[in-house]
Amino acid sequence: MHLTNTVLLELYSKMRQTREFEEMAVKLFAQGKVHGTAHFCIGEEAAGIGVGHALDQDDYILQTHRGHHQAIGKGINLNHMMAELLGKESGCCKGKGGSMHIADFSVGSLGANGIVGGGLPLSVGAALTQQYLGKNAVTVCFFGDGAANEGSFHESLNLASIWKLPVLFVCINNQYGMSTHISKSMNIDDISIRAASYNMKGLSLDGNDVVLVYKETLKAKEYVKKHGPMLMVLHTYRLLGHSKSDAQVYRAKEEVKSWRKKDPILLFRKYLLTEKKIPETVLKQLEDQAAQDILNALAFAESSPEPMAEKLFEDIFAD
Amino acid sequence: MREITYAEAIREAMSEEMRRDTGVLLLGEDIGTYGGAFGVSRGMIEEFGEKRIRETPISEAAIVGAAAGAAMTGLRPIVELMFSDFITLAMDQLVNQAAKNRYQFGGQGSVPMVVRAPSGSGKGAAAQHSQSIEAWCCHVPGLKVVVPSTPYDAKGLLKSSIRDNNPVVFFEQKLLYPVIGEVPEKEFSEDHLIPLGKADIKKEGADLSIITYGRMVHLSLAAAERLHSLGIKVEVVDLRTLVPLDSKTIIDSAKKTGKVLVVHEAVKTGGFGGELVSTIVDSEAFCSLTSPVKRLCGYDVPIPYNKNLEAYAVPTEESIYKTVLGMMQR
Known part of the structure; x- marks a missing residue:
């Protein structure tokens, strides 16, 4: 499969x-x-972007609490996401959700979830709608290695398998559930082998290789439309701590350092320069533009009003 | 008017709404050929097929979560939980997902789904299959909570619940399934919608108000009949829905009679009765009260297996009768 420079960029x-x-x-x-x-x-950007960018407008995603890349991959408006982070009225969730609940239904992002494994059953339902209404679309459920030990993982994969629903289960294995390394939370190295329990196809990929992730997602998308659910595990690494406050006393600095060498953005940049012969000036221009996009988003967010007190009572129930 | 059972009324409500809207479907365990643990969905699979009467594995979290996900994306699912006690297995999906969805995402979506939950004691099913846990659901903003008492109400409230654009937990007390009552003929039933949030005064009276819901409505009415022969005129207010709550009808009734007894089968501590008492004493009705507001509820015990012990755990017609008598003799 050949990717055009446009897609790569x-x-x-x-x-x-x-x-x-x-x-x-x-x-x-x-x-x-x-x-x-x-x-x-x-450190996990290749996973979220590689999958999200391979999806179509009508496809759904359900994100994790560590899901900014997943939302950007699916095409969320950066201004609205930044405003949401700042809790502003102009945020994608009107300041009610914050980072853990980023959602933009207009681009098919059905929401990030603060509950580990919480989105798995919802994804089965979204895919049920797609199948029920005969839509030519898929649902991607992102979850982490930690969620693979929740009961909802088992229940959801089983149900999706029975009903042959068009769900692509994407496990972003960043190797840590908060401070706990996967070696302490499961007795297997490769989560994708669990797919066999549901008579489901399982795939294990280098999640830091964005080209690989993108290509495999394109294939997986067609596969799940035809054959039902699939489990795709993307191996990557969380380069920062669990959340804003984490001294990371549970892992060695050398371990982090070795993974910094495998930073997916550095790897991809090198690939574009050396393999694809894209001029550095072109990349530099995109980098500057990305930085500017975020500055613009911040300016938008900072200039947006705080929600008024009466908004507290809005949207508890639908009419 | 013709008479049908509470279970038949629920089946009719579901079937009519499924004929009216192809987005309505039923999910649950053993709801197909078997007809559901209590026979409520019997015959529906013949009419609607496996696509819309969807039998599931024993996976309550996935069932409720899949319903919520389907509701978020345009369908209108009904879930039959085999027993309301199994809500515990689906609590994250109901409380953190379905109920929170609209609010935490800033009103982008809605979750039009109904969780039907057979509840209550009286069948010798012991501690894990007999609870009345409606108060838990009332404590979660974003959920509506319905507890119908009669076939007439069950049908009208379920049709409204299915058309409602929010997650509704619909408690069906198991002992009510065979209860017979008047329900409009099918040809008029399209209009048979009872709004959520509107209580019904099942019996008018001037001396004392019983505020109750579900099966306890029937016991309260029976006790009220006996008290009537003693010259005590009891008003029985059937709440029908706990969320939204018809506070006005409760307060008006309390003002009218000045004496209030709150009755529910659920255990007393942390039960919805406390909320009802507060609704009255926080209001202008407080000044009309001529005696303390009382609660008659289930004892704070798990429901036991033994028939006599089980019966003793929850209010009865006799205990309602005696409590009212005691309040009137003060």
């Missing part, structure tokens, strides 16, 4: 936007400008 651009967004968020927290918390996906 779109992927690079979204990865850079994600990195800029994350670094800005880290800075804003450090400056005390954001109330609440966020979970950063620095």
Whole structure:
């Protein structure tokens, strides 16, 4: 499968936007400008962007609490996401959700989830709607290695398998559930083998290789439309701590350092320069643009009003 | 008017709404050929087929969560839980997902689904299959809670619940399934919608108000009949829905009679009765009260297996009768 330079540069651009967004968020927290918390996906960009960018407008995604890249991959408006991080009225959730509940139904993002494994059953339902209404579309459920030990994982994969629903279960294995390494939370190395329990196809990929992730998602999308659900595990690494406050005493600095060498953005940049012969000036231009996009998003967010007190009572129930 | 059972009324409501709207479907365990644990969906699979009467594995979290996900994306699912006690297995999907969805995403979506939950004691099913846990659901903003007492109400309230654009937990007390009552003929039933949030005064009276819901409505009415022969005129207010709550009817009734007894089968501590008492004493009705507001509820015990012990755990016609008598003799 040949990818055009246009697609490659779109992927690079979204990865850079994600990195800029994350670094800005880290800075804003450090400056005390954001109330609440966020979970950063620095180091995992290839996974969220590679999958999200391969999807169509009608496809749904359900994100994790560490899901900024997943939302950007699916095409969320950066201004609205930044405003949501800042809790503003103009945020995608009107300031009610924050980082853990980023959602934009207009682009098929059915929401990030604060409950580990909480989105899995919902994804089965979204895919049921697609199948029931005969839509030519898929639902992607993102979840982490930690969620693979929740009961909802088992129940959801089983149900999706029985009903042959068009769900692509994407496990972003960043190797840590908060401070607990997967070696302490499961007795297997590769989560994709669990697919066999549901007579489902399982695939295990280098989640830091955005081209691989993108290509495999394109294939998986067609596969699940025809054959029903599939489990795709993307191996990656969480380069920062669990959330804004984490001294990371549970892992060695050398371990983090070795993974910094496998930073998916660095790897992809090198690939574009050396293999694809894309001029550095072109990449530099995209990098500058991504940085500017985030500055613009911040300006939009900061200039947006706080929600008024009466908004507290809005949207509890639908009419 | 013709008479049908409470179970038949529920089946009619579901079937009519499924004929009216192809987006309505039923999910649950053993709801197909078997007809559901209490026979409520019997015959529906013949009419609507496996696509719309969807039998599931024993996976309550996935059933409720899949319903919520389907509701978010345009369908209008009904879930039959085999027993309301199994809500515990689906609590995250109901409480953190379905109920929170609209609010936490800033009103982008809605979750039009109904969770039908057979509840209550009286069948010798012991501690894990007999609870009345409606108060838990009332404590979650974003959920509506319906507890119908009669076939007439069950049908009208379920049709409204299915058309409602929010997650509704619909408690069906198991002992009510065979209860017979008047329900309009099918040809008039399209209009048979009872709004959520409107209580019904099942019996008018001037001396004392019983505020209750579900099966306890029937016991309260029977006790009220006996008290009537003693010259005590009891008003029986059937709440029908706990969320939204018809506070006005409760307060008006309390003002009228000045004496209030709150009755529910659920255990007393943390039960919805406390909320009802507060609704009255927080209001202008407080000044009309001529005696303390009383609660008659289930004892704070798990429901036991033994028939006599089980019966003793919850209010009865006799205990309602005696409590009212005691309040009137003060």
